[in-house]
Amino acid sequence: MSADNEITPQSQDFSAWYNDVVQHAELADHSPVRGCMVIRPYAYRIWELMRDALDEQFKHTGHENAYFPLFMPQESLDREAEHVEGFSPETAMVTEAGGSELEEPLAVRPTSEAVIWPIVADWIQSYRDLPVKLNQWANVVRWEMRTRPFLRTTEFLWQEGHTAHATAEEAEEEARTMLGVYRDFMEDWMAMPVVTGLKTDAERFAGAERTYACEAMMKDDKALQAGTSHFLGQNFAKAFDVRFQSEEGEHEYVHNTSWGVSTRLIGGLIMSHGDDQGLVLPPKLAPHQVVIVPIWSDAEEKDLVMTVAQRVNRVLSRSVRVHVDDREHVSPGAKFYEWERKGVPLRIEVGPKEVSSQELVTVRRYAPEGRERKRTYGEGKAIAMVPQVLEEIQDDLLQAAEERREERSVRGMEDYDEFRQHIGEKRGFVYSGWCGDGECEEKAREESKGTIRVIPDPEFRSEDAPSTCLVCGDEATEEVLWAQAY
Ligand SMILES: [Zn+2]
Structure with missing residues (x-):
């Protein structure tokens, strides 16, 4: 960051520009703890406005706010790990407190499935108790090695929705509904257009059956995953024994969802609209x-x-x-x-x-x-x-962001070498065919700077999507969106 009031031009160094805006617009400050961030009043007010708008939509769609503890016993993590690949390396543990070593270490939540479901399991007896639709506004901690203000920090603020349903169909519908709530918020409030879709198996949340995401294009033509919504199936219900008695009298596991957006959205806001003079707010x-x-x-x-x-x-x-x-x-x-x-x-x-x-x-x-x-x-x-x-101004910003995204999107790319060069140098969004094989995805990840961001929802798909896989040339089963990602 420069000490004077000069903001580095975007074209010169986008990353330096971002840090300068964060500093000169008085959005965040450093913390003595590496990777943590002080959210200054101006940015916190932006977060409050985001929070209020989202919270209203959560309530409108039938959710209630609650608050669950920051700590969980080691045992909850172990139970989770038996069923889903967890967050272990990123999870901070408290091993000492009150002047002595704890008999059982406590984990600081990286997300709250393992905090919430062991408790809420007791609130659910029969199908009449379902659905359970909870949300909490909280902080979470993930021990990140490389951090950037708002985009990736060790501690961050977010909301996490957690729901339980009697049927898989209902849970799936919930996950889709909340993805729609996020999309509407990002477009109507943030003036940040997004492509929604399904994550590939390699990119989805470890405990989820299906992860849906909103992907936005930033002004440096990279993609920001701005929000995710997960259909969790019965993975967590099995880990934490969350069952209900059905109308037929059977004991069944519930079907869960979780969904979240975080203070990362402020990073998205900065990089969607900011210019060489600084921040531009919708x-x-x-x-x-x-x-x-x-x-x-x-x-x-x-x-x-x-x-x-x-x-x-x-x-x-x-x-x-x-x-x-x-x-x-x-x-x-x-x-x-x-x-x-x-x-x-x-x-x-x-x-x-x-x-x-x-x-x-x-x-x-x-x-x-x-x-x-x-x-x-x-x-x-x-x-x-x-x-x-x-x-x-609100409409102009959305329109400008949409136009920029379309200008920087290439559809129907079929040549793999051209793709590698394009995604490395020009970045932007690239749509191509994909055979559905994780090996092709992995090969492209290793050999190019791009990754599959989503299998786009129907309204974002191309009219004439290529019929062959960009990587191996076999028949394509999906159209996918590639980009360099934050
Ligand atoms: Zn392939």
Whole structure:
């Protein structure tokens, strides 16, 4: 990270750009513990806005929030490991506490299936107790070797949904429903278009029968797995003996799902819309949707412009999140620069000139070609237009991200050598045929920089998908999406 206020241009070094934005937009700070991250207030507010929007959808789809402990006994991990390949190397263990060695070490949750199901098993007696649809907002710990703020950290915040159902069909439907909730959130709130689909066996969550994912293209043309939803089958039900009495009186194992999104979404937001000036926030997730910057040069002017600024603030704050930046010892230019760096969607400037002409200057953080970035309106009109302008900015950002993704996507690639070169140099999304054999997937993973991100859902598939496997040339059974991944 550079010590001055300069942000490294994306084209020069995307990774340095990312770190600069995280620092200069005051999103995160380092922790004395390697791999951990301090989420600063500005980024935490973005997380709160994300959380509120998602939480409403979780409740709307019939889920209840609960909270389960951070620690679990070693025995729960062992039981899980008998049935599913677990997280063991990534799991942090507490072996000492209260001044002495613990008789049984405690594990810090890397995810909570093994915390939740041994307990909830007792809540379920008969089919009448099903479905159980829980969610928790929590922190989890995974001992990661290589970490980056928001994208991969040892401790992170997330939500984890955990459900139990009487039938496999119902659980499958739940996993698909929540994938849809994630997709809608990412598109409608984050303005981040995603391709949804099924993970291959090599890429799915160890304990799952099927893993569905949302994959988004970042501005460096790499893919970010932004959310996953798992149909777990009866793997965890068997590990933790979660059974119910069916209508016919039989004792059966439940069918589970789990699904989660994390503070990684903030990384996705940064890399979907940010530019060389810094962060660009979609209005729906901006802590301040509008910042008013009053401009004065003496006390008399200050009184005049502050009267107008406060009046505009009063009216606007009924419908949008607005902030008046009336700091004394910061120049207007420095304020403009700071709020641009922090991605505030719309700035309103009020100076003595605007006071006398009863006008306001509005400046968009993001304006595509064909829209004016800076416009001057009469005060009343400017105020009335703000909600509409914010909606436009939200739509413009989604549209720009969609167009960029389509420009950087190649469909129907059949030549393996061309693929290796393309995915290594140009990156982007590549759609191809695949025979379904894990060996072809593994070969391409070893020989190229790309991996299969998903077997796309029908609406993302090509009209004329190749009929042969990109890697071996045999008959293709699936169309797959390849990319370099975060
Ligand atoms: Zn093949």
